[in-house]
Structure formats: structure tokens, C-alpha cells
Amino acid sequence: MKIDILSLFPEMFDGVFQSSILKKAHEAGAFQYNYVNFRDYTDNKHNKVDDYPYGGGAGMVLKPQPIFDAVEALEKNTSDKPPRVILMCPQGETFSQKKAEELATEEHLIFICGHYEGYDERIRTELVTDEISIGDYVLTGGELGAMVVIDSLVRLLPDVLGNEDSAVQDSFSTGMLEHPHYTRPADFRGLNVPDVLLSGNHAHIEEWRRKEALKRTYFRRQDLLQQLELTDKEEKWIKEWENSQENS
The missing domain is CATH 1.10.1270.20 (tRNA(m1g37)methyltransferase, domain 2)
Structure with a gap:
């Protein structure tokens, strides 16, 4: 699996990808990841990626141009099957184990992590295939949500957990919460x-x-x-x- 992450703060992901199961999975070749700072794609001479919303209102809105150009550049280097382009957004589908299992079968995922007030609507309607929320609350950006989603689906990839039954018996994979566990001493x-x-x-x-x-x-x-x-x-x-x- 190939995972591209569009973010203004890609360094936030280092601790997640360079630790524990995800680090081992990457080193074993189960998945590749790539950071893309979409500020690098802006055609604004001041390197701005956001602007005031039409009609007025609080906050700044991410402009379509840098994100469209970044995604289109990534899509040129993909296989015949187009990638899933995932927008991390509190308005999206609430993330679930079923969704993780679905995404874990894909070859190429592109995550868009926003900041500020929101996205230009044309990003949502013309560019993305999935909108995902990790819960009914708002974060300062999409990075933390993307980390949650990526962790949950990478652990489902073949041989990542070592024991094939581990993921199958997880809470929600069976449709129920998991049973209690015990270990030594009795x-x-x-x-x-x-x-x-x-x-x-x-x-x-x-x-x-x-x-x-x-x-x-x-x-x-x-x-x-x-x-x-x-x-x-x-x-x-x-x-x-x-x-x-x-x-x-």
C-alpha cells in the first residue's frame, strides 16, 4: 500500500510512523508513506494557501489551487487503479472498523489534512472520493484524524500484526466489543x-x-x-x- 499525506505540518506524523507497529510495518515493506506539504504547490507569490471566505465570516478557507495541483501530481505516479482521495473533515462519514477494513484493501490512498476554517467546496465536490470524520468534535487540523485512520488500517495489512487472528478478534471486527482478557498470574x-x-x-x-x-x-x-x-x-x-x- 502507498499512502500520500497532504499537510501543512508533515512533521507531526514522524512520531507515529517511526514508532511501534507502524515503524515495523514500514520497514517490512507492508506500506510506503510520503509527505507532501501542499504549500509547495501554491502559485501565490507569498506562498499563501488560504484566503478570506466569499460572503464574509470568521476564519480563513483553504484555496483549491494548491491542493488540486498536489493531488494531480501524485495521481500521475500511480498505477492503473486511481487512488482513493480522503478528506479529513468533521462533516464526513464517521470512521468505523468496517471503513478501515475497506480502505485496507486499497493500493494507494491520498489523505488531505486541512487547517483553518475549512476547505473551498470545490475540493470536496470535485477532488475527493471519501470524507472521513473520527468523531463529532473539531480539531485544529486533519493530521490527528489521519493518524488514527492510517494506524487502524495499516494494522489490518497482511503480516503486520504477526498473528492473523489478532485483527479478526478485535472489538468491532466481530460486530461486538471484545471479550475480557487475562494473563498470568491466575x-x-x-x-x-x-x-x-x-x-x-x-x-x-x-x-x-x-x-x-x-x-x-x-x-x-x-x-x-x-x-x-x-x-x-x-x-x-x-x-x-x-x-x-x-x-x-
Whole structure:
């Protein structure tokens, strides 16, 4: 995978790409990344990339010319399949694990990280393929959001995590929150690991994990349950939890 990042502050990404899993993934050749400061593409003699909004109002708006030229230059060096051009924007689609899994199948991604009041609308309507938000709040720029998105999809690339099951069992990949985890010691300050995890009975362990994942999802994110196809046994578990809440 090739990832190009358009940003006025590309140095912000160094700590993320040069640490931990992303550093190892890059060194192993799982993905390439490239910073593009789109100020380098401005045709303004003062190197300005923003201007006052037509109609008045607070803040400055990013001009279309530098960003169009930067993206078009990158698209010339791509394969036959056009890249996905992703605009980091609080008005965009709320990012999800499903979206990460979708983007992880692409060969080339271009991220546009804005600043100031916003983007000239022609960037949004004519240049980008996806608009992504990481939540219902506003940041000073798109860089932090892009870091979140890139981290979540790079970890899904083949061999990045080492264990192929790690990403499959993550929260949201199954449609539910993840089940609890335990490790040694089995008894820590009188707090014991559930007996089933020490039993060696893999069928019972898998059932316990499924039930605990469903329970955690029920009590923390009931909205996710609407997307799940539940067995009769799982429906019975949920009914028991509903009854316990009513009687508490």
C-alpha cells in the first residue's frame, strides 16, 4: 500500500510512523508513506494557501489551487487503479472498523489534512472520493484524524500484526466489543482468572468469550446489537440481562 499525506505540518506524523507497529510495518515493506506539504504547490507569490471566505465570516478557507495541483501530481505516479482521495473533515462519514477494513484493501490512498476554517467546496465536490470524520468534535487540523485512520488500517495489512487472528478478534471486527482478557498470574491479590479459561476446554472457552463479548456489548453499546444475527441461546442471555436490570 502507498499512502500520500497532504499537510501543512508533515512533521507531526514522524512520531507515529517511526514508532511501534507502524515503524515495523514500514520497514517490512507492508506500506510506503510520503509527505507532501501542499504549500509547495501554491502559485501565490507569498506562498499563501488560504484566503478570506466569499460572503464574509470568521476564519480563513483553504484555496483549491494548491491542493488540486498536489493531488494531480501524485495521481500521475500511480498505477492503473486511481487512488482513493480522503478528506479529513468533521462533516464526513464517521470512521468505523468496517471503513478501515475497506480502505485496507486499497493500493494507494491520498489523505488531505486541512487547517483553518475549512476547505473551498470545490475540493470536496470535485477532488475527493471519501470524507472521513473520527468523531463529532473539531480539531485544529486533519493530521490527528489521519493518524488514527492510517494506524487502524495499516494494522489490518497482511503480516503486520504477526498473528492473523489478532485483527479478526478485535472489538468491532466481530460486530461486538471484545471479550475480557487475562494473563498470568491466575491469582493476583485475590483476584482470580475465571476457571473456564484455565480448563483447557476450548469449546467452553469460546462460548465464554462469545457470551462475555455479547454481555459487554449489551451493557456498553446496545446500538451494535441491531446489526447482529443472534442464536436462540444468545437471545436468552440478553433476556436474562434485561430481567436482572429490571429487578435491580
